[in-house]
Amino acid sequence: MITFALAQHDFLVGDIRGNLCKSHDLIAAAKAENADLILFPELALTGYPPEDLLLRPGFLRSVHHAVDELTASVQGIDVVIGHPWEDQGHCHNAVSWLREGRLAGRYFKHLLPNYAVFDEQRFKSGYNKFVETVLEYFKDRPQDLLILDVTAGDGWEKLCPF
DSSP, X not given: OOOEEEOOOOOOTTOHHHHHHHHHHHHHHHHHTTOSEEEOXXXXXXXXXXXXXXXXXXXXXXXXXXXXXXHHHOOXXXXXEEEEEEETTEEEEEEXXXXXXXXXXXXXXXXXXXXXXXXXXXXXXXXXXXXXXXXXXXXXXXXXXXXXXXXGTOSHHHHOOO
């Protein structure tokens, strides 16, 4: 049997150090309850939503340091925690799986909302890079590439001509 702990807490936006300290406390509490895995919310290390703070390189460097520090400290419990992550000049909404002092895996969010208080479309650079790569790959054979914006209702007739 696997015991899960859920780290539901009001992580303060922009307080990386405070959120990291609270994460350590919650991990210790989960270990004390013999949990095998603790799950943190999206962007727990920065608070949600970090918005324009993500545009500050120093902010993202601080996040990287916090993730490294947390990773090194994890022993005896798996930790899954959300945070922004800068990779090759692109900012991603990420989740990291930490185990026994090392990174076991990292995943970047792909479906980004863009309504009400959410403004994640501004930070979808990973998606934009992917689109650029695909367009470059098909530049000499555009007839082999089908581009649709199904969210706007365009292109259904190309996919389903019935």
